[in-house]
Amino acid sequence: MFLQLKNTTIGYKTPLLKEVNTSLALGEICLLIGNNGVGKTTLIKTILNQTDLLKGEVLLNGIKTEMLSSKEMAEQVAVVFSKSQIPANYTLRDLISFGKYIHYPYYFELKESDQQEVEEIIESLNLSQYRDFQLSQLSDGNLQKAFIGRALAQNSPMIILDEPTTHLDEENKIIILKLLRNLAKTQNKLILFSSHDWRLAKEFADKIWLISNEKLHAGITEEILLNHNELLNPNIFHFNEGFVAPQIFAPELHTEMLYSFLQKNFKTDLSAVKFTFTEPFWEISNNHIQYKCDSFEEIAEFLRNLH
Numbered sequence: 001m002f003l004q005l006k007n008t009t010i011g012y013k014t015p016l017l018k019e020v021n022t023s024l025a026l027g028e029i030c031l032l033i034g035n036n037g038v039g040k041t042t043l044i045k046t047i048l049n050q051t052d053l054l055k056g057e058v059l060l061n062g063i064k065t066e067m068l069s070s071k072e073m074a075e076q077v078a079v080v081f082s083k084s085q086i087p088a089n090y091t092l093r094d095l096i097s098f099g100k101y102i103h104y105p106y107y108f109e110l111k112e113s114d115q116q117e118v119e120e121i122i123e124s125l126n127l128s129q130y131r132d133f134q135l136s137q138l139s140d141g142n143l144q145k146a147f148i149g150r151a152l153a154q155n156s157p158m159i160i161l162d163e164p165t166t167h168l169d170e171e172n173k174i175i176i177l178k179l180l181r182n183l184a185k186t187q188n189k190l191i192l193f194s195s196h197d198w199r200l201a202k203e204f205a206d207k208i209w210l211i212s213n214e215k216l217h218a219g220i221t222e223e224i225l226l227n228h229n230e231l232l233n234p235n236i237f238h239f240n241e242g243f244v245a246p247q248i249f250a251p252e253l254h255t256e257m258l259y260s261f262l263q264k265n266f267k268t269d270l271s272a273v274k275f276t277f278t279e280p281f282w283e284i285s286n287n288h289i290q291y292k293c294d295s296f297e298e299i300a301e302f303l304r305n306l307h
């Protein structure tokens with residue numbers, strides 16, 4: 001296991017997360033989730049040895065992180081912070097090249113093989129046409145890719161990203177998440193990333209680390225979701241408190257859409273109403289009344305007349 005947490009307690013004066021025992025292997029991609037302020041960034045900083053542990057150990061590649069110099073740490077882990085400062089007057093190629101400088105003093109010329117590698121990273125991220133752009137001229141999506149490129153140039157086995165999809169539109173979020181999963185699978189990188197877009201991000205993650213109630217719940221994505229009903233339970237979106245869902249017999253997407261429509265528009269208990277979707281109609285039954293609707297507008301009208 002590349003990253004190991006052993007009886008780890010993290011926090012500041014008071015603990016945020018207690019007695020964690022878990023690990024991650026190379027080739028895995030893990031999503032770190034939890035409400036604002038539960039300690040995601042603190043956990044990341046603790047792994048990076050930027051914040052002191054309160055108790056226990058963190059091991060990277062079998063070595064306690066507190067034993068690693070900052071250079072040795074950089075050889076093991078590359079980091080992309082969401083609030084990364086944009087260095088002024090540098091091009092995209094410069095930024096990605098910076099990843100190589102963990103290996104040399106800053107005044108060194110990069111070796112030809114390093115320059116070649118930087119070019120390959122630029123190509124692999126589909127950024128060739130922006131190679132010589134100033135960073136301030138890049139779109140948010142491409143800038144985020146460039147920061148990931150810098151992390152790749154560092155050649156470390158693990159990459160940690162703090163909210164890599166913040167500020168991106170849906171299309172760019174998916175591009176970044178696909179890219180991260182590809183890196184884990186094709187280059188055997190261990191990727192740990194936090195995200196508030198976790199409903200989307202979970203589609204790309206092998207594992208989830210969920211922080212709640214000062215505990216870290218770690219496991220295979222789908223298993224964590226199954227065991228933490230509160231994450232997927234649509235009740236959390238309920239706009240109307242008094243709404244109780246009807247029985248719905250329909251394909252998954254139709255069920256979801258009907259549920260979504262009803263919970264926004266009705267405050268009532270619909271548990272006695274049964275909806276069955278038989279293309280192209282919704283058959284509705286309620287206390288021996290049968291009705292057929294072919295649009296959500298008609299369904300709304302039917303239900304309004306019912307109550």
Ligand SMILES: Nc1ncnc2c1ncn2[C@@H]1O[C@H](COP(=O)(O)OP(=O)(O)OP(=O)(O)O)[C@@H](O)[C@H]1O
Nearest residue numbers: 012013016034035036037038039040041042043196
């Ligand atoms: N240097 C510090 N000293 C003391 N307390 C801190 C320090 N940094 C953060 N905290 C507190 O620790 C708690 C966890 O903060 P952290 O940034 O780790 O949460 P987070 O889960 O990343 O939150 P968010 O989702 O909002 O980014 C917060 O209550 C924060 O105020």
